Amino acid sequence: MTDFIAGLPKCELHLHIEGTLEPELKFDLAARNGIALPYSSVEEIRAAYEFDSLTTFLKVYYEGMQVLRTEPDFYDLAMAYLRKAASQNVRYAEIFFDPQAHTSRGVPFDIVIRGLRRALLDAETQLGVRAQLIMCFLRDFQAEYAMATLLESLPYKEWIVGVGLDSDERGNPPAKFAAVYERARQEGYLLTMHCDVDQDNSVEHIRQAVQDIGVNRVDHGVNVLEDPGLVEEILEKGLGLTCCPISNGYVTESMKIEGIRKLLDLGVRVTINSDDPAYFNGYVQENLEALNFSEEDLVRLQRNAFEITWLPRHLKDGYLAELD
Ligand code: ES4
Ligand code: ZN
Numbered sequence: 001m002t003d004f005i006a007g008l009p010k011c012e013l014h015l016h017i018e019g020t021l022e023p024e025l026k027f028d029l030a031a032r033n034g035i036a037l038p039y040s041s042v043e044e045i046r047a048a049y050e051f052d053s054l055t056t057f058l059k060v061y062y063e064g065m066q067v068l069r070t071e072p073d074f075y076d077l078a079m080a081y082l083r084k085a086a087s088q089n090v091r092y093a094e095i096f097f098d099p100q101a102h103t104s105r106g107v108p109f110d111i112v113i114r115g116l117r118r119a120l121l122d123a124e125t126q127l128g129v130r131a132q133l134i135m136c137f138l139r140d141f142q143a144e145y146a147m148a149t150l151l152e153s154l155p156y157k158e159w160i161v162g163v164g165l166d167s168d169e170r171g172n173p174p175a176k177f178a179a180v181y182e183r184a185r186q187e188g189y190l191l192t193m194h195c196d197v198d199q200d201n202s203v204e205h206i207r208q209a210v211q212d213i214g215v216n217r218v219d220h221g222v223n224v225l226e227d228p229g230l231v232e233e234i235l236e237k238g239l240g241l242t243c244c245p246i247s248n249g250y251v252t253e254s255m256k257i258e259g260i261r262k263l264l265d266l267g268v269r270v271t272i273n274s275d276d277p278a279y280f281n282g283y284v285q286e287n288l289e290a291l292n293f294s295e296e297d298l299v300r301l302q303r304n305a306f307e308i309t310w311l312p313r314h315l316k317d318g319y320l321a322e323l324d
Helices: 002-007 023-032 042-047 054-067 071-087 099-103 109-126 143-159 174-186 202-213 222-226 228-237 245-251 257-266 284-291 295-308 313-321
Strands: 010-012 090-097 130-138 160-166 217-220 240-243 269-272
Touching: 002 284, 002 295, 010 284, 010 295, 023 042, 023 054, 023 071, 054 099, 054 245, 071 090, 071 109, 090 109, 090 160, 099 109, 099 130, 099 143, 109 130, 109 143, 130 143, 143 160, 143 174, 160 174, 174 202, 202 217, 202 222, 202 228, 222 228, 222 240, 222 257, 228 257, 240 257, 240 295, 245 284, 257 269, 257 284, 257 295, 269 284, 269 295, 284 295, 295 313
Parallel strands: 010 090, 090 130, 130 160, 217 240, 240 269
Antiparallel strands: none
16 A cells, blocks of 8 residues: 555645654754754654644744744745655645744745745756645734735745645634635735644634635645535535645544545545645655555546645646556
8 A cells, every 4th residue: 555655646725834844854954053942852842743733732832943044944844744744745735834934933925935946946956856835824823914015925826726724723713814814816816724633612613714705725624524515615616625644643632534535435525635744744745555445446536636725727637647
């Protein structure tokens, strides 16, 4: 099964670039930028990756990314991920970035996006991996800061395919960002947002995202199973869900594989992704292996993934043909 998965042309649609920062690169960047880390070895960094909830994870995640300061730092981060993706036969990736996690500590927006963009261009020519960027707003900051970030992104609109919403979901429902999403839609961005597994009000958050905001996709969203009417609506609209089993296992008590299985059987366009692979010890290959699904189902998952990409039809069809 490992070889079968390795051979499949794959797609990654839920991947936080800051969550791909491996301890080795963290060490190198800290040295390059003259930053003292509270760890003396890569092993010590890894040992600190202990979390059992979204809150404990996010603390380590935001602390870790403080070594990212310069344009080459963001280039190196994205290039390292794209090399790893290429090694796993990932043909296309839609990559989240969190500009506010950097602008809030004094790193300018243009430094972040220019570094990431340059890596995407090089990856396409040098590695044969295509990728696009999705800009995420941090939902635990004020909506006004998200709006300011949206406006700041407009000169770079051609480099960003859509917007997302991540970070701490408790008390930060989709409705908080209704105006930001409306403006993003007017600007031509496609829309997605996290509805993390087993957060407070998960189903209500999915409902708001789908019905009130009108998203084009939902990130995670497995809790939709608790509301059959909403499942039906997602089916009718053909909306995709970007699920992340290994991540689920870290931030809740379960990888939610049974739920993913059910959604797949119902015909919902579920996909398998890695979320924050450097922290959760699994890229897309390992996430697919964790499922123990049949070859037929694994192909179906990849078909779903290419089908819900934010690519023009002819490019989707090119990738889909590789799965025939
Ligand atoms: C995240 Cl696992 C998860 N949940 C919410 N926001 C995030 N940002 C990066 N990883
Ligand atoms: Zn995520």
